[in-house]
Amino acid sequence: MRLTILTGKFMTTMDERLLGYYLACEDSEAGPWNRSPRSLYIEYWTRAFIAGRIRPFSGMQVCNVGIGAGGWDNFLCDLLDGIGRVTSVDIDRGICELFRYRQEREGHRNPSTVVCADILTDSLTASSFDVVTVIGSTVRESGNYSGCLSSCWRLVRNGGFMMYMDFFRTPSEQFEAWAASGGAVIEEYAQDNTVSGYASWVRREDSVG
Numbered sequence: 226m227r228l229t230i231l232t233g234k235f236m237t238t239m240d241e242r243l244l245g246y247y248l249a250c251e252d253s254e255a256g257p258w259n260r261s262p263r264s265l266y267i268e269y270w271t272r273a274f275i276a277g278r279i280r281p282f283s284g285m286q287v288c289n290v291g292i293g294a295g296g297w298d299n300f301l302c303d304l305l306d307g308i309g310r311v312t313s314v315d316i317d318r319g320i321c322e323l324f325r326y327r328q329e330r331e332g333h334r335n336p337s338t339v340v341c342a343d344i345l346t347d348s349l350t351a352s353s354f355d356v357v358t359v360i361g362s363t364v365r366e367s368g369n370y371s372g373c374l375s376s377c378w379r380l381v382r383n384g385g386f387m388m389y390m391d392f393f394r395t396p397s398e399q400f401e402a403w404a405a406s407g408g409a410v411i412e413e414y415a416q417d418n419t420v421s422g423y424a425s426w427v428r429r430e431d432s433v434g
């Protein structure tokens with residue numbers, strides 16, 4: 226999903242910012258794409274990928290890196306409603322504030338713990354999540370491909386999983402090389418020509434001793 230968050234002297238209160246967000250999702254710039262079959266299909270495909278693999282259990286901890294428009298994080302919170310918790314990380318303070326407020330205002334039953342941090346330098350506790358997701362343009366936007374993946378990977382507990390989804394403009398061989406260099410086990414890989422992208426489900430198995 227695309228949007229350009231409106232800011233400026235007339236967008237002062239959080240409710241005004243939230244209205245700006247809703248309008249930006251549907252405006253003449255982002256709306257046609259967000260309503261298009263391909264955009265809806267990408268969202269369907271990506272959500273179906275994790276829904277078919279994640280095995281929720283009581284107390285499960287999931288982290289998503291890169292909130293963007295927030296639809297993915299909102300969906301993860303739904304998946305874990307009544308079961309576990311989601312931590313949502315983004316470097317952009319405005320995005321973090323608005324996502325936190327949006328979930329509160331919309332009365333999400335299982336809101337995220339929102340953490341405003343640069344994943345490349347953050348101090349989130351290592352090995353503290355059962356599943357870590359990083360999707361779309363987040364890794365590319367971070368400006369440090371392997372550094373971003375390694376920082377996400379650091380958060381996955383032993384026996385946990387990372388889901389990485391990206392588009393073909395970032396060749397999957399780049400991801401395979403990163404995984405091979407760090408001993409990450411790509412358990413499943415799927416690609417789709419309509420999405421023009423792929424997703425990997427990667428297991429963390431630390432060797433003992």
Ligand SMILES: C[S@@+](CC[C@H](N)C(=O)[O-])C[C@H]1O[C@@H](n2cnc3c(N)ncnc32)[C@H](O)[C@@H]1O
Nearest residue numbers: 291292293297315316317343344361363366367
């Ligand atoms: C375009 S969004 C895409 C992710 C989104 N979850 C989706 O549905 O596709 C990318 C997000 O990554 C965030 N981001 C970029 N670099 C980052 C970094 N170093 N640490 C944390 N977040 C970062 C950006 O602020 C932006 O909100």
